[in-house]
Amino acid sequence: MLEKVVIMMVHHHDRPQQKREHDRDEMIGLIEASDGQVVAICEQAIEHVNPKTMIGMGKVDELKGTIEQHEADLVVFSVDLTGSQLRNIEESCGCRVIDRTQLILAIFASRAQSHEGIAQVKLAQLSYLLPRLTGRGIAMSRLGAGIGTRGPGETKLETDRRKIREEIHQLKRVLQKQKARRQELRKRRASQGVYSIGIVGYTNAGKTTLLSKLAKRYGERMMATGQDRLFDTLDLLSRRLNYEGRTFVVTDTVGFLRDLPHHLVDAFRATMEEAVDADVLLHVVDATSSFMDDEIATVHQVITKELASVAPVVTLFNVKSKDLSAMSIVYRDPLAEQTVVGSIFEDKVLQEIMEAIDHIVAKRLHLELLIPHDRSDIVALAYQIANVVSVTGQEAGMLLTMTIDARYARQFLPFTMLT
Numbered sequence: 235m236l237e238k239v240v241i242m243m244v245h246h247h248d249r250p251q252q253k254r255e256h257d258r259d260e261m262i263g264l265i266e267a268s269d270g271q272v273v274a275i276c277e278q279a280i281e282h283v284n285p286k287t288m289i290g291m292g293k294v295d296e297l298k299g300t301i302e303q304h305e306a307d308l309v310v311f312s313v314d315l316t317g318s319q320l321r322n323i324e325e326s327c328g329c330r331v332i333d334r335t336q337l338i339l340a341i342f343a344s345r346a347q348s349h350e351g352i353a354q355v356k357l358a359q360l361s362y363l364l365p366r367l368t369g370r371g372i373a374m375s376r377l378g379a380g381i382g383t384r385g386p387g388e389t390k391l392e393t394d395r396r397k398i399r400e401e402i403h404q405l406k407r408v409l410q411k412q413k414a415r416r417q418e419l420r421k422r423r424a425s426q427g428v429y430s431i432g433i434v435g436y437t438n439a440g441k442t443t444l445l446s447k448l449a450k451r452y453g454e455r456m457m458a459t460g461q462d463r464l465f466d467t468l469d470l471l472s473r474r475l476n477y478e479g480r481t482f483v484v485t486d487t488v489g490f491l492r493d494l495p496h497h498l499v500d501a502f503r504a505t506m507e508e509a510v511d512a513d514v515l516l517h518v519v520d521a522t523s524s525f526m527d528d529e530i531a532t533v534h535q536v537i538t539k540e541l542a543s544v545a546p547v548v549t550l551f552n553v554k555s556k557d558l559s560a561m562s563i564v565y566r567d568p569l570a571e572q573t574v575v576g577s578i579f580e581d582k583v584l585q586e587i588m589e590a591i592d593h594i595v596a597k598r599l600h601l602e603l604l605i606p607h608d609r610s611d612i613v614a615l616a617y618q619i620a621n622v623v624s625v626t627g628q629e630a631g632m633l634l635t636m637t638i639d640a641r642y643a644r645q646f647l648p649f650t651m652l653t
Contacts, residue, residue: 240276441518492532514594599640602633
């Protein structure tokens with residue numbers, strides 16, 4: 235039986251109505267992705283945060299009445315709450331309360347399948363929990379909180395901060411080793427002339443289905459396409475494709491979301507970097523979304539600011555519906571070198587995507603450089619304008635493997651070992 239959920243939407247008082255509606259629709263989608271049933275939505279516009287309850291006791295009393303009226307099992311706030319705010323609201327309402335970050339963490343926990351994915355979710359959960367430990371019982375049940383989700387379990391929450399910090403440290407060590415293994419694999423691929431393509435996009439834009447379609451047409455087959463649900467793909471998915479005599483490894487990873495919790499970005503940084511540290515980024519956009527521009531901006535924020543990607547971008551405006559009028563709209567992505575508009579279910583669109591990618595990689599070179607220790611400026615420049623695959627310290631200097639647009643390769647040629 236589905237849990238009955240009341241959503242408590244909290245907005246800044248000057249947030250535009252259209253964006254409030256988008257926030258509300260996204261929260262409903264997150265609840266449904268957790269197999270919850272939304273029975274009521276409360277809203278509160280605030281100018282200043284109430285330190286005890288976020289929304290003030292008057293609104294808390296109103297929320298309590300809504301909970302009782304609908305016999306709700308859970309309240310989900312659309313904003314993050316402190317440990318004391320969670321405790322105060324639960325005590326006043328007599329109902330379990332979680333915030334948006336906890337909900338997203340719970341969804342991630344239910345989606346993770348690989349050992350690495352599970353470790354990353356656990357790291358994010360513990361990082362979220364640590365500053366919220368209150369020692370008064372309520373916040374000690376936060377880690378497994380969600381809608382029918384699994385997590386490390388409440389016994390972990392009975393440990394002290396020192397033990398949680400030790401576990402965080404251990405998880406980071408495990409994930410760092412996994413990152414090193416992937417870097418070595420990327421280095422081998424680059425040396426063999428294999429190009430890497432990272433698929434990025436807002437969650438539920440169609441990334442996983444696109445990878446399946448490309449693999450079916452140009453390389454390996456996948457067992458199934460992605461489901462139409464938020465965060466359907468959490469673990470990395472990679473497939474090898476062949477097109478016009480070139481070999482590509484295309485990688486799909488977790489979809490992005492507005493205000494993606496920083497605990498998740500930090501925990502999944504290595505996984506996300508595996509996708510964005512590519513020769514080309516394939517940005518999938520839901521062209522039928524009413525909030526397409528905001529979703530594009532969110533993806534740009536993550537890949538350029540938080541993950542510092544410098545890879546060239548091919549953007550697919552995925553027209554999910556059969557509405558032909560959508561094809562007449564002029565779509566723009568300011569980061570894109572190439573754009574494609576159409577449905578991923580059409581073979582000609584898949585062909586256009588591969589042509590666009592091939593056009594870009596045809597201009598890229600694989601270089602292996604030996605850079606003297608006193609030329610750190612060259613290493614820094616490589617990180618700014620190239621896709622650095624690996625860096626290894628040697629006695630004679632820094633051994634650096636990268637791919638770069640041929641137009642910008644001249645300044646690196648004096649340090650070239652292999653081309």
